[in-house]
Amino acid sequence: MYLSPSTGPGVATPTPPDVRESAPRKISRLGLGIILLLIVLLAYGGWTLFGAREAHADAPPMPTVNAARPIQRSLVEWDDYSGRFEPSRWVDIKPRVSGQLRAVHFRDGEIVRQGQLLFTLDDRPFVAALNEARARASAARTALALARAELARATALVDDEAISREEVDTRRAAVASAQSQVAALDAVVQQRALDVDFTRIRAPIGGRISDRRVHGGNLVAANDTLLTTIVALDPIHFVFDGSEGLYLRAQRSREAGAAPQVEIRLQDEADYRWKGRVDFNDNRIAADSGTMRSRAVVANPTHFLTPGMFGNMRLASGVRRDALLVPDAAVMTDQARKIVLVVGKGNVVEARPVTVGARVGTLRAIRSGLRPDDVVVIDGVQMAQPGAKVNVRAVRIADAAPAPAPQPDLAPPPSQATLAN
Structure with missing residues (x-):
């Protein structure tokens, strides 16, 4: 009830319908709120369960x-070294007499054998000197024969006292002097014969010869002019340096009675195909580098290995260990x-x-x-x-498979090429 201004006091009028709220409408609004709350709770719970399911699905499995x-x-261990090949022997060929070079009897760079004729000098002056020495030696022998005959006659006359003993001694001394003269001239003949022989220069060792340094027609000086060089290739030496620790380990292995093995590969090879043995260690360790210089001997029957080549070497102690x-x-x-x-x-x-x-x-x-x-x-x-x-x-570990072959250090590719017919 409310009082209207158009009416007087004490007059009551009914409440308008839009102002009063019925009880059933309040109940429906309350139920709607409860329903909305339940929807929100269900939605939140579903998203929570879905997120947990996704998190569970994203968990990584245990690795296998x-x-x-x-x-x-049982292993045989190897130590690695590097070094270079050197000739087992080398000779500088020089003339032993002076003269004019007349002929060369080899091809540059070929393999020569010991005693092979290499150079020939003009031997005419030396042959003349040899003939002169032989003539002098012949004259000395004639003088010796005369001195011996005179001594024999004097010896026969001394018993008859037809000659003095002093004369006999003088003739005996003459015989001795003649004998010495013959020996001296024989030595001169031998020297002149050697000079003639030295005009034919032969290879003192077998191996690969270098190129000729002097051509025919030139004058050469005794023991001075270098004609060529020869290097021996079979066997060939491999010279390498090793640290003090590696040297001590090798020495311990030798004391144990193990025979060290040497295997070498060249820079364009993948396997160690060259075999050898260590035959020399230097007499001291270098103070500046702390290394020991050593040498291995390698067979080279085909003369493929050349002095100056670089190689990688491995040295086995010969001792097996588990x-x-x-x-x-x-x-x-x-x-x-x-x-x-x-x-x-x-x-x-x-x-x-x-x-x-x-x-x-x-x-x-x-x-x-x-x-x-x-x-x-x-x-x-x-x-x-x-x-x-x-x-x-x-699983099981298989035995050692071959390691991938190292790529060899090949020479640079050619700079040009032409089409083959």
């Missing part, structure tokens, strides 16, 4: 790795140390520090830090984290 126990093998081998890819570097991943109890990954040895094909020798019964991760190491669990697929 291939693991195996290391294999045990070692554990794992794939080289399973060994990782962690700062300054080497590690392998080992699967322990409960399939938990553990990082194990190891000391590595030489590479054997695709495998790596482990010197310490690993036991024969350890299970090493050999495939999937990038997915295995130390301290995490993994699924293990047991």
Whole structure:
């Protein structure tokens, strides 16, 4: 009820319908609010469950790795060196007498044998000197024969006292002097004969000869003019330097009775095809470099190896030792140390520090830090984290496959080419 201004006091009029609110309308509004609240709660719960399901679906599965126990093998370890080939012998050919060079009897760069004729000098002056010496020697022999006859006559007359003993002694001294003169002239003949022989210059050793340094018609000086050089190629020497530590290890192996083996490869070869043996070590270690100069002898029957060639050499101690081998890819570097991943109890990954040895094909020798019964991760190491669990697929390590052949250092390609017919 309310009072209208147009009416007087005390007169009541009904309340308008748009002002009063019925009870059923209030109840319907309350129910609508409850329904909206339930919809919001259900929507939020659904999104929460969906997000949890997605999170569960995005969780990474436990990684699977291939693991195996290391294999045990007996190894022969090698040490690497580098060096160059040198001739086993070399000679500078120089004339022993002076004269005019008349002929050259070899082709430049060919293989010559010991005693082969190489050069010929004009021998006419030396033949004349030889004939003169022989004539003087013949005259000395005639004088000696006369002195001996006179001595014989004097000796026969001394018994009859027809000649004095002093005369006999004088004639005996004349015989001795004549004998000395003959010996001296015989030596001159021998020297002149040697001069004649020296006009024919022969190879003192067999090997590959260099080019001629003097051509026919030129004058050469005794013991001065270089005519050519010869280097011996079979066998050939390989000279190399090694550190003090490597030298000590080689010495220990020799004390143990092991025969060191030498294998060499050239710069364009992938395998070590040249075999040899160490026959010389220098008498001291160089103070400036701390290295020992050594030499190996290599057979070279085909004369393929040439002095000055560079080569890579490996030296085996000859001692066999047992070692554990794992794939080289399973060994990782962690700062300054080497590690392998080992699967322990409960399939938990553990990082194990190891000391590595030489590479054997695709495998790596482990010197310490690993036991024969350890299970090493050999495939999937990038997915295995130390301290995490993994699924293990047991496999076996194959024996060492040949390592990829190193690419040889080939000569540069030709600068030009032409079409072949």
